[in-house]
Amino acid sequence: MSDKLGEFLDKHDWELLGAIKGWHVERDAVSPDFVRLTLPASDGEKYILRCRCDGYPEQAPGAVFIDAAASPNERTAWPAGTTEFYQVVKLPPASFLCTDLTREGFARHPEWKGRANAWNGTTHTLMDLFNYIHELLNSHEYQGRCK
């Protein structure tokens, strides 16, 4: 069976990227379709992004922020921000990221499919989502951890 997700993870130097970006990336040992990215925001807070990658790379990843107990339903697991920030970040109980790099975004906006920069399994990788979320958490739209 082809393991495109494993190929992606093997291709990158995560230790060095950890030193440069502050990222920690790990694949779930029990449920290997899941990858967790721990990443810092501009205020030093660290968030855990859990990516569901069944069907990768053809299908866009699912993505939620989770807490240490792996729950996406706690508001404190999620970042807060401006009105523009909340165009993408949908806090609990909705708990999803509304962008054209996630399957949850496409589920709500099927019109995004096929657009120039939307997730495309031949040109996009999880790194595109990692970069996007890192920039979101380090943008002027970010306003700290949700309470």
Next chain:
Amino acid sequence: MNEKKISVEVAYTGQDPYKDTFAPEVPLGTVKRKAMHQFGLEESSADKYILQFDGANLDDKATVGSLGKPEVRLTLTLKKPQEKGYVG
């Protein structure tokens, strides 16, 4: 004081790479501007370029030395705006 310079190579689609050496404290934004000049590129409100290392976007304010290598290979890429949902 002799400061060891870092060799930097920046690749951009379809063009010969930009190559130069920089002191560790030089911001990556400086490297980006020089590379873009060689490639004949200019930023605009619509077109923003970013440097990447191993696929990860780099902050213009980060320094060449922060990459922790004596030789660095970077990629210049056009930043892609993503779609966003609605508020509510």
